[in-house]
Amino acid sequence: MWRSAGVRVRSTVAATALLAVLVLAGAVTGLVLLRSTLYSGEQETGSVQARLVRLSVTTAALSGSDATARQTLDTAVGAQADRGSHIQVLDADGDVVARSARLAGLPALTALRPASARVEHEVVRLPALGEDHRWVVTVLGADVEDRDFHVVVAESTADADRVLRWAGVLLGVGSPLLLCAIGVATWTFVGRSLRPVEAIRARVEGISARGLDGRVPVPAGEDEVSRLAVTMNEMLARLEAAQAGQRRFVADASHELRSPVATLRAAAEVWAGSGGSLAEFTTLVASESGRLETLVADLLALARADEGRLLLVPQEVDLDEVVEVETTRLRSVSGRTVQAVIVPVRVLGDPLALARALRNLTDNAVRHATSRVELEVAQEGDVAVLRVGDDGPGIPEGDRARVFERFVRLDGSRGRGSGGTGLGLAIVAETAAAHGGCVSVRERRGGGCVVEVRLPAGGPQPPSAARR
Ligand SMILES: Nc1ncnc2c1ncn2[C@@H]1O[C@H](COP(=O)(O)OP(=O)(O)OP(=O)(O)O)[C@@H](O)[C@H]1O
Ligand SMILES: [Mg+2]
Incomplete structure (x- = not known):
């Protein structure tokens, strides 16, 4: 009670x-x-x-x-x-x-x-x-x-x-009056202090998951209640932003998934209706389902990053080996001049996630390069640095932070043939963050851009030897 x-x-x-x-x-x-x-x-x-x-x-x-x-x-x-x-x-x-x-x-x-x-x-x-x-x-x-x-x-x-009797009477009458006054004062004061709390509670009750745009009233002053209201509003703003981000993500993802699915359906209808060439049809199915597969894999990677499950069991990874494998692949398939400067660096992480991030970077570099792609692995103090550069058009300074957001493609590459879905660099950023590192883009000397991933170097270091 x-x-x-x-x-x-x-x-x-x-x-x-x-x-x-x-x-x-x-x-x-x-x-x-x-x-x-x-x-x-x-x-x-x-x-x-x-x-x-x-x-x-x-x-x-x-x-x-x-x-x-x-x-x-x-x-x-x-x-x-x-x-x-x-x-x-x-x-x-x-x-x-x-x-x-x-x-x-x-x-x-x-x-x-x-x-x-x-x-x-x-x-x-x-x-x-x-x-x-x-x-x-x-x-x-x-x-x-x-x-x-x-x-x-x-x-x-x-x-x-007589004096004692008077003192007794005064105390007997005065004490209950004093107690009443204190009771009334406490009741009033506490009630007044709790009024804004009740107002906050009522407002929060009215804020549903559908409309997180409501904010609680912040009472004047700098006391605990007003600090609570400010903190609550900040939390609501974060929730609203997260919810908006999630909705945008779902909308963008559905939009991206729709186009290959629509292409497949249209092709199937054309083939069923007019009995078109089976070879053409299977080529189209293969290419569109490949596109779908990549997209779904990217979405999965980002969903996993959102759940904090990108890096489940970290292990020692030789970053130089990952880059070497990719260099070899690029030299044979990209048709670009590939230059690599690699020193042995070990990091603690997920080799598959790191390889996927590197692949996203080299895909971009190859796609935008005029003729050259440059890869570099270096160690700077406690930091393992991975750089991927190309001599293409580069990324305008105003877009260099934006390109790491999900579904962001710069206008020039919107075309179906050249452009992807705009998830590659977002995955790179999530992977770097999951490994305790960061990623940034800067201008390349001689034109183009360089994307730099910095990760904490970890694990016992083998003797350093530069390879080209
Ligand atoms: N090396 C680069 N040179 C110039 N622009 C680049 C380079 N790398 C990325 N960009 C720009 O940044 C945008 C975002 O890149 P991101 O890798 O995230 O997406 P994408 O390559 O378009 O699609 P995805 O990688 O998902 O297939 C690209 O659309 C492109 O405009
Ligand atoms: Mg890309």
Whole structure:
């Protein structure tokens, strides 16, 4: 129940309960301290009065032999006593020798008998005095010429008790009011703080997978809630961009797949209708299904890259060997002058993925070269560098980042014969990224362009020897 009560209720209850405990403890401690302060004031007054009376006590007064001495003592006792205090002087036997007026005929008020020069106190009720409050009784032990006696002073606590009662009433009324105020303040403050959170929640609820273009309201200020809203909006923007990218990818892929499939169907219809040449038909089927196969393989590679499965079990790959095999192939089939500068470099990765990326680069180079294709493998510090260049038209500076995006073909190569699907360099970029590296294009000295792939070199290095 507590968990489902909500932050607002929980905060209010917790704050009020904690404060109630603190207020109660504070009130009790305060009252106890106040009482002891007030009563010790009474004790102090009693002690002073007892000491003053002690000065007037004489042997004669104690023995009762001298009426004048008794008279003097009675006067001194009467002078010290006031409306709120009564005094007795007791002899060694505890008999009352002198007393203030209200104590006439009463025995000793207390049984306390401290030793000479010592003071003791007690708080008692004295019904004999006919008043319903308590009294602070102070007893001073003293002696004169080896005769012990005690001065007893009873101080009324009526005034102190009245103060204590008022303090109790004030605390009793004030504390609940304070608790109510804190409860209301917490309720209001927490409610106000949570209002933007509720607004964010309601807006997020309305944002469906179909329309990720909604954004949550960002409250003014720089607090946690506004930071949450900003972060949430950034996340929504990323999700929207990812979703848009995915939709574009699916649309582009379908579009690319449609054309070979349509060609195949048209060819089949023509052949079935007019009984055209079987040789022509099979050639067309072979070429279009090859195109389809390449496209599907590229799409698969990119889907795998998106899932982070491009590089499942990395192994040591001799990059120089991969490039050497490709160089040999190019020299025999490309019809271009192929120059290769290769040093042994080992990387940690997937040999098939690396070979596919290299093939994408050399396909482009051969396709665009005027006459020359250049391959280079080098090691620069901890980095394995693979460069593929050609002396073709090159890539304009403004397009050099764009060509690594999916389905991007530059206009000049849109023609069916020369152009591919625009996935080759995207796969190269994904492969480089999966291997912890990067790829870039720059201008080639003497015309054309060079694509440079940089990968972290890894694995034990064989002794370096340049080969051409
Ligand atoms: N060596 C190059 N010289 C000039 N332009 C190039 C070169 N390499 C790539 N490009 C341009 O970059 C575009 C993207 O290249 P990418 O390899 O991604 O796609 P593609 O070659 O068109 O198709 P695919 O490789 O999927 O068959 C190409 O269409 C081409 O215009
Ligand atoms: Mg290509």
